[in-house]
Amino acid sequence: MLNYLIRRILSAVVTIFVTTIAVAMLIHLVPGDPVQIMYAQSQGTTPEHLEQVRQSLGLDRPLVEQYVMYMQRVLQGDLGHTIRGEQPVLDLLLLRLPNTLLLTGTALLIAVSIGLTFGFIAAYKRGSWVDTSLMTTAILGVSMPHFWLGLILLFFFAVKLQWLPVAGNNLENLILPAITLGVTNAAIIARLTRSSMIDVFDQDFVRTARAKGLTRAAVLYKHALRAGLVPIVTMIGLQFTYMMGGAIVVENVFGWNGVGRMAIQAIFQRDYPLIQGFILMFALVVVTVSIILDIVYVWLDPRIRYD
Amino acid sequence: MTDTNVQATSVVADPEIRPVINGGQRSGRGRTIRFMQAVFGNRGAAIGFILVLTLVLVAIFASWIAPFDSDQMGAGKRLSPPDASHWFGTDEFGRDMFSRVVFGARLTIQVGVIAVSISLTIGMLLGLIGGYAGGWLEKILMRSVDVLFSFTETLIALAAVAVLGPSLTNAMIAVGIAAIPFYARVAYSVTLVERNRPYFEAAVAAGAGHMRLLFRHLLPNIIPPLIVVATLGVSAAVLAAAGLSFLGLGAQPPSPEWGAMLSSGRDYFNRAPWIMLYPGLAIMITVLAFNLLGDGIREALDPRQRNT
Numbered sequence: 001m002l003n004y005l006i007r008r009i010l011s012a013v014v015t016i017f018v019t020t021i022a023v024a025m026l027i028h029l030v031p032g033d034p035v036q037i038m039y040a041q042s043q044g045t046t047p048e049h050l051e052q053v054r055q056s057l058g059l060d061r062p063l064v065e066q067y068v069m070y071m072q073r074v075l076q077g078d079l080g081h082t083i084r085g086e087q088p089v090l091d092l093l094l095l096r097l098p099n100t101l102l103l104t105g106t107a108l109l110i111a112v113s114i115g116l117t118f119g120f121i122a123a124y125k126r127g128s129w130v131d132t133s134l135m136t137t138a139i140l141g142v143s144m145p146h147f148w149l150g151l152i153l154l155f156f157f158a159v160k161l162q163w164l165p166v167a168g169n170n171l172e173n174l175i176l177p178a179i180t181l182g183v184t185n186a187a188i189i190a191r192l193t194r195s196s197m198i199d200v201f202d203q204d205f206v207r208t209a210r211a212k213g214l215t216r217a218a219v220l221y222k223h224a225l226r227a228g229l230v231p232i233v234t235m236i237g238l239q240f241t242y243m244m245g246g247a248i249v250v251e252n253v254f255g256w257n258g259v260g261r262m263a264i265q266a267i268f269q270r271d272y273p274l275i276q277g278f279i280l281m282f283a284l285v286v287v288t289v290s291i292i293l294d295i296v297y298v299w300l301d302p303r304i305r306y307d
Numbered sequence: 308m309t310d311t312n313v314q315a316t317s318v319v320a321d322p323e324i325r326p327v328i329n330g331g332q333r334s335g336r337g338r339t340i341r342f343m344q345a346v347f348g349n350r351g352a353a354i355g356f357i358l359v360l361t362l363v364l365v366a367i368f369a370s371w372i373a374p375f376d377s378d379q380m381g382a383g384k385r386l387s388p389p390d391a392s393h394w395f396g397t398d399e400f401g402r403d404m405f406s407r408v409v410f411g412a413r414l415t416i417q418v419g420v421i422a423v424s425i426s427l428t429i430g431m432l433l434g435l436i437g438g439y440a441g442g443w444l445e446k447i448l449m450r451s452v453d454v455l456f457s458f459t460e461t462l463i464a465l466a467a468v469a470v471l472g473p474s475l476t477n478a479m480i481a482v483g484i485a486a487i488p489f490y491a492r493v494a495y496s497v498t499l500v501e502r503n504r505p506y507f508e509a510a511v512a513a514g515a516g517h518m519r520l521l522f523r524h525l526l527p528n529i530i531p532p533l534i535v536v537a538t539l540g541v542s543a544a545v546l547a548a549a550g551l552s553f554l555g556l557g558a559q560p561p562s563p564e565w566g567a568m569l570s571s572g573r574d575y576f577n578r579a580p581w582i583m584l585y586p587g588l589a590i591m592i593t594v595l596a597f598n599l600l601g602d603g604i605r606e607a608l609d610p611r612q613r614n615t
Contacts, residue, residue: 014450014454015453015454015457018450018451018454019454019458026466026469026470029470030470031470031471037472139351139595139598139599139602140591140595142594142598143542143591143592143594143595143598144591144594145546145549145550145553145566145587145590145591145594146550147550147553147566147569148569148583148587148590148591151569151573151576151583151587152583152587155576155577155580155583159576159577241457241459242459242461244459244462245459245460245461245462246461248461248462248465248554249461249550249553249554252554263465264465264554264555264556266469267465267468267469267473267556268473268555270469272469275466275469279458279462279466282458282462283457283458286457286458286459287457290457
């Protein structure tokens with residue numbers, strides 16, 4: 001098991017390493033002069049100032065040297081400064097990251113509880129009208145764009161019924177975005193749970209458990225559910241990553257003050273240091289979460305533990 | 308991307324299922340016919356197919372179907388609700404919403420086809436070369452693909468738009484780039500299966516060169532399963548591109564792209580909810596159509612799922 005985890009951590013390190021190369025070189029992929037593009041929207045910038053920025057970003061040096069410089073700064077916790085406002089990128093990201101994690105975490109909780117329950121019921125009632133209606137709802141949910149569901153919820157609950165505020169950053173404001181993000185992803189989890197549980201119900205060990213006279217509840221919870229959960233946990237790991245991506249859109253619908261909303265503004269303003277910082281931070285979060293889920297996976301599946 | 312694609316990877320990699328995907332290649336036409344029957348025998352897939360066909364027809368005949376030009380301002384009163392002359396109402400400039408939604412179908416088909424073509428072509432080549440080459444080239448290629456795969460497509464698409472700048476063309480390219488790792492993985496797993504088949508070993512033994520092995524022997528055999536996966540990929544591409552346009556990073560006003568229409572109409576939606584209703588519904592029906600069709604194809608290919 002230790003070997004497995006060490007292997008996973010090593011592969012995470014490689015992932016982060018490759019990401020840093022991609023992020024450091026991102027600015028060179030910009031067609032034209034990135035410094036001029038960055039400052040195109042600013043007034044009163046002189047050629048001297050642009051040259052100064054070019055030097056401070058190290059763009060006048062060889063690529064390898066630029067990467068080494070970039071890594072030296074990153075390892076010291078310096079992700080550079082924003083083009084507009086000259087604020088430290090790391091501080092800005094850390095200020096908003098908790099909001100994004102809160103939104104994604106709450107949405108994941110909603111998605112997992114609805115998705116597992118509905119998927120399990122659908123598998124258990126396989127072929128019945130309950131199964132059909134749950135799975136029809138699920139495919140509608142998978143096909144629904146986040147931003148559209150968000151607008152509809154805003155329209156009904158904030159504008160028409162006025163139960164919830166339209167925008168803001170209190171816990172009240174978390175409800176609609178978390179539901180928006182959670183519900184569409186619940187549909188994906190429900191579909192996977194259904195097919196995974198149906199696979200498990202057909203397995204010999206479940207049949208044996210039934211044959212030896214265990215109660216229906218014992219068969220379901222002690223035998224089937226745990227085995228069925230293994231692929232689902234892997235899927236939930238992927239879901240978290242997708243939801244982090246989805247959060248970028250949902251934050252913009254609801255004006256939720258997370259890193260996703262800031263990233264979109266940064267793209268509009270062509271604020272490359274901020275965009276680079278965002279991508280790097282996103283990668284770190286994704287990799288950390290996937291390692292945590294691997295540990296859960298090992299705990300759930302003894303086959304890996306004893307390997 | 309959704310679970311659809313994750314499952315699709317395993318389906319096309321399964322050696323027992325592969326001959327079915329290749330249709331008649333190995334055992335006559337019967338299999339192709341059985342496959343088509345399985346797809347159209349599935350109610351969902353049939354509905355999906357009809358919806359996709361309708362969408363394509365609407366896109367082709369948009370100029371005949373739409374009563375107004377998509378950009379014609381003052382086609383009706385501003386923000387007027389749906390009625391007999393403006394079935395979907397009008398927007399903040401008095402443009403006919405029905406005509407805009409109809410013309411939007413063209414852009415959506417265009418986005419789906421172009422984005423998927425980009426990811427399919429590049430992904431296929433990467434996976435093919437990785438699977439064929441083996442050794443360090445395989446390791447570097449597939450490891451890079453894995454790294455990219457671990458960052459949602461949204462992030463890759465955003466990074467691409469950040470580099471290229473906002474526009475519909477760039478959004479299509481960005482969405483196309485974002486899905487490359489997925490297609491590369493599928494192509495890689497199919498190539499690994501193919502290169503262990505007797506026909507390939509025979510070609511190697513006969514002294515065929517790298518190019519011949521890659522493009523005359525492997526490529527034709529990995530294309531069919533990838534085309535199947537691409538059908539599933541269209542829905543993800545449409546959804547992602549609409550999302551970018553909604554964020555203002557894709558199609559720009561006055562383009563009748565559905566995501567952009569939702570974005571520009573959001574300031575008016577409490578007074579004129581139809582502005583957000585129809586473009587959103589159009590996106591959802593399109594994505595649903597490709598999902599249903601894709602699910603149907605997958606079930607037809609995987610007897611295990613069909614039995615459940």
